[in-house]
Amino acid sequence: MTALLDVRGLVVTFPAPGSGLRRKRVHALSGVDLTLGRGHTHGLVGESGSGKSTLARCVLGLQRPDDGSVLFDGTEIVGLRGSALRDIRRRIQPVFQDPLGSLDPRWTVGRSVRESLDAYGVGSPPDRERRVRELLDLVGLSPDHADRHPVQLSGGQRQRVGIAAALASGPDLIVADEPVSALDVSVQAQILNLMARLQRDLGVAFLFVSHDLSVVEHVSDEVSVMYLGKIVETADRADLFANPVHPYTRALLDAVPIPEPDARLVHVPLSGDIPSPIDPPSGCRFHPRCPLRVDSCSRERPALTPVGTLNSADHTPHLVACPVVLPARP
């Protein structure tokens, strides 16, 4: 499997909000590695401040990292400018969370879907109109939706438009940042089904960013769990959800309210607040909240290391950034 996307050692910091000469910095990403295979879906899950959206923006070329590399199909994206960046962007398209905010309210649906065709001058204007109609059909909308404005659509329809617009330039990778978080469950199911169908039919890969573990579990081939700018665990979906190893992953899975009254939580899986990424904890970022911490956790930064023997060669290795490696759950 040649990787479509290969992220190595990505570091991003921002100036913290506020002013002053010696402003602190937000440590959004602190050395992140991630691999995504062609036609696969990699789920990226984490809570506020985990840096998952920043990672998505780096892959889209919308955020310049301080350090590290983003290889897309063998091409380094970091530092690309001008036409080279434009050429790569055709192949990496975003789908955003808020389907209303991601469509220009002044534009018709057709114009939004056409935006990348216009940018790259694909075909004649009538060709583009035809293509818009094909794309709308592909995402389950009728051609006359092209003349409507976003406010005239439901949330689910807007997200279909967002997906059609992302597909227009024929991307190999779609970076979807919380694409179904703003939608009701029944609509969410429709959009997830649509994305799965598009992946089957078009072979497009997804980097799927979400805070919702059950959604990530449903859509992903591989999953990475992020906490305060670091990936703490990466594995095959089945492997990760069946045998979570990192104490944070375990707590996160435990905290998800599952719709089964017989599987009620008897204790709070994780106490304390998520620390601020402005002043992240030393050593392992998770150590202040970790039930299993040992003395060295506050000093040493754990690296992602393979665990377990479950993986054969064609599986994604199960990687965990925790020196207190736990035995897999039965």
Place this chain on the structure above:
Amino acid sequence: MTAKSIPAGVTAVVRAFFWLPRSARAGVLILVVLVIVTLLAPLIAPHDPNAIDPTRVLAGPDLGHPFGADALGRDVFSRTVYALRTSLAIVFASVAVASLAALPLGTAAGYFGGWVDQVISRPLDMLLVLPALLLAITLIAIVGPGSIVAALAIALIYLPILARVQRAASLVVAHAGFVEGGRARGWSSFAVLRRHVVPNALGPLLVQAAILAGFAVQIEASLSFLGLGTQPPTPSLGLMLSEGRDVLTQAPWVEIFPGLAIAVIVLAFNLLGDGLRHRLDPQGMVS
């Protein structure tokens, strides 16, 4: 005549007019009437505005001179019509210049942020803290008085206010998904500004410009009143107020009619500004 034979521009204007709230439509109508009056000033004014008539010094209103005559026997109605022309020209010119300068400055400051914002916003903030009239008087002291300088002075007062509004509006739009989306879909930053940011951020600027236009009449009047704006004998509303002050007790009409004209202009722009605010600035970005 069918709708198809009407040029697109006309239907757009008509549609924009009826899209406004009723009170704002009244403001627009008043302004349109005033502009027509100033354009047709030579036809409407019964007399030469600068013709001195020693026999009619401070003569009261009558049928031939509905607003009476001033201290030099000049017809106040004719002078008011021409003064309207000067004053409205200064108002439109100053607000247009300020808006056109504020648009790129505010948009760039809001969209790019960081050092671009600092470089643009800090000098504008300095302009903003100076008292408006002091700023105008300083400029006029350097360049010399006159209508064009008065217009530029008003533009200079308004530039930081309008740029700040445009900056705030652009800042909000800059974080919308469709702006990032535009870049990801292959457009340059400049194209995204033109296609997404400016059209969506323009509303508050228009609202603020309309409201400020009303006050511009007053600033113009103040400057002319102080002798720093339009120079005699060219009539302007402020200049007429200044002239009328001396004879206020004997011949109030010299003061009242240009004063009323100012009030009507201020009212019209405020009606328009409030209506636009209602439609274009629901978040209340313009204070």
Place this chain on the structure above:
Amino acid sequence: MLQIDDVRVRIPVKGGRWVEAVGGVTLAVGSGEIVGLVGESGCGKSTLGGAVMGLLPSGSQLSGQVLLDGRDLRGLTAEEYRQVRGNDIALVSQDPSASLDPTFAVGAQVAEAIRNHRDISRRAAREQAVELLRAVGIPDPAARYSDPPHRFSGGMKQRVVIAAALANDPSVLIADEPTTALDVTIQAQILHLLRDLTVRTGTGVLLITHDLGVVAQVCDRIAVMYAGQVVEQGTVRDVFADPLHPYTRALLDSQPAAHHRSGDLPVILGQVPDLTHPPAGCRFAARCARVHDRCTTAPPVVETQGGGRVACWLHDALPPVAQEVS
């Protein structure tokens, strides 16, 4: 204890029309009980909460009965309602930042909630506020008393809001999406806190949420709303184990967690009906896979064995036993 009886809410919209946002809801919240009111956006669940709190959009029409400890809240004057709010019923909403005044110390806001309804000294109110902050799990409450809201994280702010809501031992707490804006691990803490507090104080909670997982985790009973009506209610255990209404079933089925990538998620086709002209019959009929002729008249409300209710013709002729719906 809260008893909602055949409550209807009509809200005026443009063009002189009315939306029937709540169309005849009957529901009870007992003391120490958490009732989950679940439904998708626009189903009227928050409007129902507003009807109980006396906080409906102006011009709304409310009919039916809202009884709190046997007293009908509908006839109250604005001032009487103000006395009831914060004293007998309290609200916790989705965004804790909007519920707290950013310029006041959090402790003072809790103390104010106490002094609004009880004639006690400042010092006594302060002491009680510190105790409340301690009870909702604010570490070192005496020291944090004077901190403004922005020094608190989202989860901690929601704890403060809960403390203020519980300040006067209300009979009923209306919690409208109280954890929706929070991270999962923080949500678990807040849900645990709510559960814990109801057991300790005997306050009844109407928990309004879109998240069936949240309902399953903390609620005793569940009421499922669709297009302004409660289509099914019962104990959480019964309803999750054997949903009788097709909508409840569809809602549970569309949860991604229930399908570990075993192909497509089941979806509910079609749109929610236009509530300016609610359909005469069952409001779910147009989207229901098991619709038949009788559904165009109103659906019956059938008692189920566990004391729950379902509004569906499928169960009309059946004995009130939890039937397996194939």
